[in-house]
Amino acid sequence: MTALDWTVLAVSLIFIIAYGIYKSRGVATMDSYVLSNRDMRWWTVAISIMATQASAITFISTPGQGYADGMRFVQFYFGLPLAMVLLCITAVPFYRHLQVYTAYEFLEKQFDLKTRTLASFLFLIQRGLGAGLTIYAPSLILSLLLGWNLVLTNLLIGGLVIIYTTTGGARAVNWTQFHQMMIILTGMAAAFVTVIALLPDGISVNDALHLAGSQGKMNTVDFTWDWDNRYTLWSGLIGGFFLQLSYFGTDQSQVGRYLTGQSIAQTRLGLLTNGLLKIPMQFLILLLGVMVFAFYQFTMPPVFFNRLETERIYKSSYAADFVRLENDHAGLFKRQQEILHVWNVAKESGDEMRMEQQEANLRDINKQMAAVKEKAKDLIKAHDPSANTNDTNYIFLTFVLDYLPVGLVGLIIAAIFAASMSSTSAELNALASTTVVDIYRRMFRTDASDAHYVRVSKWATVFWGAFAVGFAELAGQLGSLIEAVNILGSLFYGTILGIFLLAFYWKKVGGTSAFTAAIIAEVIVFLCYFFTPISFLWYNVIGCALVVGLAWVIYFFRQKTTLFQG
Amino acid sequence: MSDEEQNVPSPFESWRGWYGLTVTMLAVYIFIFYIIRIAYQ
Numbered sequence: 001m002t003a004l005d006w007t008v009l010a011v012s013l014i015f016i017i018a019y020g021i022y023k024s025r026g027v028a029t030m031d032s033y034v035l036s037n038r039d040m041r042w043w044t045v046a047i048s049i050m051a052t053q054a055s056a057i058t059f060i061s062t063p064g065q066g067y068a069d070g071m072r073f074v075q076f077y078f079g080l081p082l083a084m085v086l087l088c089i090t091a092v093p094f095y096r097h098l099q100v101y102t103a104y105e106f107l108e109k110q111f112d113l114k115t116r117t118l119a120s121f122l123f124l125i126q127r128g129l130g131a132g133l134t135i136y137a138p139s140l141i142l143s144l145l146l147g148w149n150l151v152l153t154n155l156l157i158g159g160l161v162i163i164y165t166t167t168g169g170a171r172a173v174n175w176t177q178f179h180q181m182m183i184i185l186t187g188m189a190a191a192f193v194t195v196i197a198l199l200p201d202g203i204s205v206n207d208a209l210h211l212a213g214s215q216g217k218m219n220t221v222d223f224t225w226d227w228d229n230r231y232t233l234w235s236g237l238i239g240g241f242f243l244q245l246s247y248f249g250t251d252q253s254q255v256g257r258y259l260t261g262q263s264i265a266q267t268r269l270g271l272l273t274n275g276l277l278k279i280p281m282q283f284l285i286l287l288l289g290v291m292v293f294a295f296y297q298f299t300m301p302p303v304f305f306n307r308l309e310t311e312r313i314y315k316s317s318y319a320a321d322f323v324r325l326e327n328d329h330a331g332l333f334k335r336q337q338e339i340l341h342v343w344n345v346a347k348e349s350g351d352e353m354r355m356e357q358q359e360a361n362l363r364d365i366n367k368q369m370a371a372v373k374e375k376a377k378d379l380i381k382a383h384d385p386s387a388n389t390n391d392t393n394y395i396f397l398t399f400v401l402d403y404l405p406v407g408l409v410g411l412i413i414a415a416i417f418a419a420s421m422s423s424t425s426a427e428l429n430a431l432a433s434t435t436v437v438d439i440y441r442r443m444f445r446t447d448a449s450d451a452h453y454v455r456v457s458k459w460a461t462v463f464w465g466a467f468a469v470g471f472a473e474l475a476g477q478l479g480s481l482i483e484a485v486n487i488l489g490s491l492f493y494g495t496i497l498g499i500f501l502l503a504f505y506w507k508k509v510g511g512t513s514a515f516t517a518a519i520i521a522e523v524i525v526f527l528c529y530f531f532t533p534i535s536f537l538w539y540n541v542i543g544c545a546l547v548v549g550l551a552w553v554i555y556f557f558r559q560k561t562t563l564f565q566g
Numbered sequence: 567m568s569d570e571e572q573n574v575p576s577p578f579e580s581w582r583g584w585y586g587l588t589v590t591m592l593a594v595y596i597f598i599f600y601i602i603r604i605a606y607q
Contacts, residue, residue, distance in 0.1 A: 218606040220599035
């Protein structure tokens with residue numbers, strides 16, 4: 001990075017922190033600290049929701065996914081607008097009319113204290129560890145590519161977030177998220193314009209998309225019903241709907257964002273705007289990856305995008321084999337350029353049949369290049385079985401560092417910092433709110449002053465911030481436990497969603513039935529994890545269905561027992 | 567002033583209209599993506 005890049009990065013970060021602290025003025029009550037006095041307009045709510053969901057890894061890995069796998073990932077978000085509509089109809093009026101601070105407070109109003117406490121604990125475990133990973137994942141990639149110290153990068157991201165989230169609470173989170181989102185979108189737009197400008201003379205955007213499409217990258221919609229295919233129209237509409245419903249309806253890091261809306265109307269409009277903007281935003285980020293793919297058809301890409309692993313293999317006994325693979329790769333690239341030249345001539349003369357012929361040849365070359373890459377991965381694995389051979393997360397940043405002009409590199413790094421900070425700040429705010437409102441104020445100090453609770457909330461924010469940074473520092477040594485943390489989320493999400501569904505639609509089953517069903521469901525989900533081969537993505541569905549089904553069974557059983565006793 | 571009194575004016579003068587618009591937009595997105603797939607695949 002040059003001095004100009006460092007300047008852009010430093011100015012962006014200082015601006016965010018200063019603005020967050022500036023917006024913290026007058027935050028002295030729990031209403032202002034936890035819910036920003038419920039004074040946010042719909043567009044602030046919408047941007048805050050989007051910034052919370054899109055973490056740094058979204059902006060780093062989504063273009064890479066577009067490069068490697070094409071546009072099909074966009075279907076994952078098709079269920080989002082439908083989930084937003086259902087939440088606007090059900091959850092939003094419920095939460096607003098009951099004037100709750102947290103989603104779990106709602107559970108006590110519908111059921112009882114034990115159900116509320118159970119859901120709060122499940123959230124704190126899951127989100128507390130998740131906040132650590134939100135910091136760790138981008139730090140790891142930045143430290144590997146830029147040679148930064150991982151411990152310091154974690155501390156920098158976490159420390160900056162703690163400063164303004166502690167001082168300003170929800171108000172600082174919402175307003176900084178707005179500016180963070182502007183930095184992110186500016187960075188992404190700049191990268192998009194640059195990749196278009198870097199295409200060779202005579203290759204338009206339309207040509208690039210046509211070329212990428214011929215290589216299977218413009219697979220935007222898949223109408224087939226295929227259980228093995230993760231991203232289809234149906235999995236996006238149905239699976240995505242349930243996933244987004246549980247995330248936006250029951251996760252305090254999201255509920256806390258949209259409860260800051262001025263009114264039901266402002267909150268609803270914010271959620272619907274999120275539902276409408278999210279799909280085009282993800283489409284454009286994936287399209288950026290597809291354009292990077294088109295760019296690398298004309299410019300030789302590295303065999304493997306993770307430089308650290310490449311450098312390690314150069315120093316190993318596999319170096320000669322790896323260089324041989326690089327030579328094969330270069331030979332294939334040369335052949336690729338010859339094909340592209342013929343394709344370009346055919347394009348100029350309007351010879352479509354010849355173009356299609358060359359596109360078929362290009363598919364063949366790309367397949368051979370992919371095979372070379374697989375061999376390179378085998379070498380990396382042979383050298384170090386614990387090495388990460390998935391380089392999707394490194395594709396976009398490698399392009400940025402190698403080809404973006406001075407200044408824009410700093411802007412993209414600032415965008416990644418902004419994305420990481422925006423998600424982390426919402427998570428810390430939600431963790432602190434839940435700790436104080438659902439645990440401390442409800443169970444330990446029920447009659448203290450508002451100022452006392454604000455003070456405790458600030459300490460809770462610092463605690464969870466330190467916890468997240470501490471976990472981020474350890475994450476590197478935990479290895480496969482990182483995957484376990486992701487699985488941990490799925491172990492609890494289904495149960496929490498089940499409890500909330502009961503609270504929204506079947507309140508009559510009562511707190512004891514819901515609580516007992518949740519405990520049994522959680523045990524069964526854990527048994528599934530330990531003793532069955534069921535993929536962890538299904539735990540969400542199993543947990544939710546078990547809670548709802550078992551709660552009804554317990555309810556009827558208790559009814560019968562009461563009747564019998566009566 | 568209650569929440570309801572701060573209603574956002576909608577193109578249909580009701581939230582049902584907004585929901586319909588959202589679902590329609592989803593259908594429009596899917597249609598556009600389908601056209602893109604046909605055009606470039």
